[in-house]
Amino acid sequence: MNPISSVEELEALIGRPLDRVRQKVRTSLSDFDRQWLAASPFCVISTTDAQGRVDASPKGDPAGFIQVLDEHTIAIPERPGNKLAFGFHNILENPNVGILSVVPGRTDTLRINGTAQIVRDADFFELMIVKGHRPRAAVVVAVDEVFTHCGKAFMRSGLWQPETWDPDGLPSIAMLSKTYTQPETPLEDLESYYGPSYAERMYRE
Numbered sequence: 001m002n003p004i005s006s007v008e009e010l011e012a013l014i015g016r017p018l019d020r021v022r023q024k025v026r027t028s029l030s031d032f033d034r035q036w037l038a039a040s041p042f043c044v045i046s047t048t049d050a051q052g053r054v055d056a057s058p059k060g061d062p063a064g065f066i067q068v069l070d071e072h073t074i075a076i077p078e079r080p081g082n083k084l085a086f087g088f089h090n091i092l093e094n095p096n097v098g099i100l101s102v103v104p105g106r107t108d109t110l111r112i113n114g115t116a117q118i119v120r121d122a123d124f125f126e127l128m129i130v131k132g133h134r135p136r137a138a139v140v141v142a143v144d145e146v147f148t149h150c151g152k153a154f155m156r157s158g159l160w161q162p163e164t165w166d167p168d169g170l171p172s173i174a175m176l177s178k179t180y181t182q183p184e185t186p187l188e189d190l191e192s193y194y195g196p197s198y199a200e201r202m203y204r205e
Contacts, residue, residue: 028071038064046098047090055086077128077135107151114141133203
């Protein structure tokens with residue numbers, strides 16, 4: 001390997017951004033950003049703990065689940081999960097977060113960087129009810145930077161092209177669970193657990 005160890009080396013390799021690219025980074029949410037978030041059912045939120053260890057956690061709900069509280073603030077609901085809460089632990093140590101918001105079929109994405117806090121309740125939780133369930137917590141992010149990211153990565157990957165998909169080419173989640181976390185459980189029981197009823201339990205477990 002031939003590692004890069006300085007900004008000068010990096011810029012010599014990849015160049016510097018054009019002024020118009022630098023200028024796309026904003027400090028508040030525009031009308032377009034609001035429209036985007038209203039259409040987005042999925043995002044990834046990245047966090048880092050005090051030692052610099054990183055976590056990236058997917059979040060998803062019906063489109064518009066990321067609430068825009070004002071032009072400088074958004075809120076992301078937390079739903080029942082595995083309770084590891086790596087991202088939450090990180091936020092308690094280091095509030096800086098990065099968010100990548102996705103709209104299916106769009107190759108561009110919306111990126112938001114800011115500082116976060118975890119809240120256990122607020123008036124806007126009423127806007128986050130899905131299938132009768134309020135979130136148990138939410139991540140409230142004060143926006144520092146927001147910008148649209150070009151679609152080259154999605155275009156190169158062919159992510160939205162069904163002809164490139166092969167979901168059955170990998171072991172099922174049931175098989176992975178038996179291999180790594182529940183070797184004593186019969187595979188058919190795990191397949192039943194991760195079957196149609198799994199979706200029905202998503203908001204109440």
